[in-house]
Amino acid sequence: MLERLKEIISILESGDVDLETAVELYREGKKIYEEAIEKIEKLKLEIKDVEDEE
């Protein structure tokens, strides 16, 4: 998740990006971000005793 966002920033900071590509990268970054936040929000602290599972 974070790695791809860092890559996107690196591409945008390189300056060799036209507007259309920049907007596409933004959309991709937004999607990654929203999915990550949604995933984190759905999580809760859960304890699994491995012996019970096996």
Place this chain on the structure above:
Amino acid sequence: MEYMSISEITEIISDRIDGDPYLTDVGVVGEVSDARRRGNHLFFNLTDGISRLPCVIFGWGVNVDLEIGEMVRVIGSVRVYKPGGYYSFNVSSIERIGRFGDRFEIFKRTLERLYSEGILPRKKRELDKMPLRIGLITSRDSAALRDVLGIFERNDVRAKVFLFHTRVQGGEAVDEMISAVERSKNYDLDVLMIVRGGGSKDDLWIFNDYEVVRSIADLPFPIVSGIGHSIDSVILEKAVDYNMITPTAAAQLVADIFRRKREELEELFKRIRDKVLDKIESFKGELEYLGKRLESVSYESVLRRGFVVVERDRRIIRSSRRIGVKDELILRFFDGNVKVIVVESGEDVGETQGDNLDPRER
């Protein structure tokens, strides 16, 4: 309430301790845990694995060489050092009584073996992602487990914690612990924690076991240890990536990383958004500039400058040679059109002023 000064209360403490018969000319036995020389004085700590006693040999300390781990018997008195606000054991005599059983030798040999076999030092692994799947090796009945989970709850750590139960002391626990470590390899963990509470040297000896340390050093994910509250180090500490002094500290480290990664996610997205907004603003600026340039060469702006489009039969006439006398023309100005009939055409038309010209044009 009457308030004392620091010196006053220190004086009271000093009076109580200095000269107390139970703390004067007494014998103490312990293991040397560190030693340093200052001039002719030797400062060192004695420990029994649970508590620590700061000691000093004034003056004749220059003649004493102590090794970490060796057992000594000392005779002396407890004294308060008022400027520093602490007490120390002023040693009047010292007797070296050898190592801590055979264990110090075993400790040294185990360490040497692990280094010579390349198992140590372990290649450090950084916990550089959000810990969502956390392995935890400890006893399910331990206070250490409660401490760790308490920290996770307080810090809103939203993760799945896989508990690999094992006894954490005693010779019988070695196989259990190795089994727990091996089982953890079957789980795709972001980090593994190994924790237990404080204890004596005997209690913590499992973490000096060669097989235990070797199995842990072999793990493919970052490892955080929280073996507390030990004063002495254990070999396991050299095989982990983050060595914290207590289970609570170990849990707090993981919780802090969880929180930092979440903040990093927010920050990264914000940077992307800002970069793209800058790009859009820059593009808008460029567009406006081009628009203005286009405006200056547009059809309408040309007409405003006094030019006229000439049409005949809905077709633009670009050359005067295509116009004949009596032709009906439409002249398109910027603000409207005019229909005219040609009365004269040719290169010289309009070059001299004459009576034919409309007086309004003079």
